[in-house]
Amino acid sequence: MKRKYQTMAALILSAALIIIGVMEGQNRQVFVKAVNICLECVGLG
Amino acid sequence: MDDKRRMVIQGIAALIQNANFRGFFTGEIYGGAVKNVCVPGLNCYSCPGAVGACPIGSLQSIISGYRFKFPYYVLGLLIFFGAVFGRLICGLICPFGFFQDLLHKIPFPVKIRTFRGDGLLRKLKYAILITMVFILPALFKMTPVFCKYLCPSGTLSGILLSFTNTELFAVLGKLFTWKFGLLIFIIILSVMISRPFCKYLCPLGAFYAPFNRISVVQLAVDKDKCTHCQACRKVCDMCVNPAEHPADAECIRCGKCVDSCPADALRLSVKRKTIT
Numbered sequence: 001m002k003r004k005y006q007t008m009a010a011l012i013l014s015a016a017l018i019i020i021g022v023m024e025g026q027n028r029q030v031f032v033k034a035v036n037i038c039l040e041c042v043g044l045g
Numbered sequence: 046m047d048d049k050r051r052m053v054i055q056g057i058a059a060l061i062q063n064a065n066f067r068g069f070f071t072g073e074i075y076g077g078a079v080k081n082v083c084v085p086g087l088n089c090y091s092c093p094g095a096v097g098a099c100p101i102g103s104l105q106s107i108i109s110g111y112r113f114k115f116p117y118y119v120l121g122l123l124i125f126f127g128a129v130f131g132r133l134i135c136g137l138i139c140p141f142g143f144f145q146d147l148l149h150k151i152p153f154p155v156k157i158r159t160f161r162g163d164g165l166l167r168k169l170k171y172a173i174l175i176t177m178v179f180i181l182p183a184l185f186k187m188t189p190v191f192c193k194y195l196c197p198s199g200t201l202s203g204i205l206l207s208f209t210n211t212e213l214f215a216v217l218g219k220l221f222t223w224k225f226g227l228l229i230f231i232i233i234l235s236v237m238i239s240r241p242f243c244k245y246l247c248p249l250g251a252f253y254a255p256f257n258r259i260s261v262v263q264l265a266v267d268k269d270k271c272t273h274c275q276a277c278r279k280v281c282d283m284c285v286n287p288a289e290h291p292a293d294a295e296c297i298r299c300g301k302c303v304d305s306c307p308a309d310a311l312r313l314s315v316k317r318k319t320i321t
Contacts, residue, residue: 006259007128014125021118026107027081030118033106034080034090034098037213040193041091041102042203043221044213 047304051137052146059140062086063094072209083119085126086139087249089192092202093209100126101178101196101249105189109182127253131260133313135243135250136297141198142243148235149282157238159284166245167295174248191248193220197231200224239282243297254294261315264291264298270310277302277311287311 021027039045062084065075075096084097100123107116126134135142149156177191192199203221207214234241243250264287271288278286280301285293287302288311303311 003259007261010124010128010256010259014121014123014128017117017121017124019121021116021121024114024117026114026116026118029107029110030083030098030103031078031081033103034095035074035076037074037206038089038091038102038189038192038199040189041089041099041196041199042206042213043200043224044203044216044218045193045220 048301051300052143054137055143055146058086058138059088059143062088062097062138062140063092064096065094068093068095069205070209072206072213074206083122085130085134087141087196087198087247088139089196089198089202091199091206093205095202099192099198102189102192102199105178105182105192108179109185109187109189111186113183123252124256127256127260129261130253131257131262131292131298132250132253132294132296133260133262133298134253135240135247136299139243139249141247142240142297144201145231145235145240145242148232149239151236153236155237158282163244163284169245170247170251171254173246174251178248194223195227195246197224197228197242200228240297244283244295250297257294257296257298258292262298263314264296264302265312265314266291267310267312270308272308272310274307276305276307280305 068074072093074091074093077096079096080090080098082097083100083103085100087101088095088097088099090097090099090102100119104116104119107114107119173191173195177195181190182188203217203224207217231242266288273288277288281287282299282301283295283297285296287296298313300313303313
């Protein structure tokens, strides 16, 4: 039963964080990074 | 779930996360709206096929911005993935895990299951998560330290991009040489050891590990059926004892133990009745 509540708490926390993140525009920040070639990632520095 | 079915699931998951097939021929990365969302597995967003964002890269990108921001969005997504699946993501969804599984199928005279210091070395991924993903990117602005110096998924992306993008190929330098060497080392190691990157280096696996205890998807053990024959322990590539510790942080829920159990005492389930 304790585990069930921990799972619920984690899911509620994740939803809250996602909502705050979207309100702060962090999904756009992720998008901008993801649609351009990440030079560090591919080994160009 | 037999081995063939598991590989099919892993293959489909890898294809879904890399469904921009055109990119492999044009060398252009996908720029659609799906890249607002992080994929659950380790899949570099600079891979020409990637349709989503890499969670570890995105995390560092927000943390290492000029003005520090708490990465609410990416952490929220990661907690969600962890709370639902735990490390099942490593076992069945992660494209780099699938890549290592394929490599481990290559016949080799010495297949190493475990060695002295194995347990200690597995703690390294937690240190990498804390230092290279959280602390160092926060200190050194605009530097995704893990992606830059360690991530082999990014190196694979670089290789795939350089096939079609000759300009990119022309400017590959020392950093690429280091990352390429590391990738080769991981590839050779993967032939000998099952999933060495997942076991010792992956910060995403380290993040999901604690969620194995509370995730919706669980490895359920029927204690009444279990005969303690140890068949599940012997077959486990992660060297876990699933019958005794079904929520072990190292368990990647690949399901091999489920197949191996002669008493049908193990199963991947969302029900918690039989969980010990």
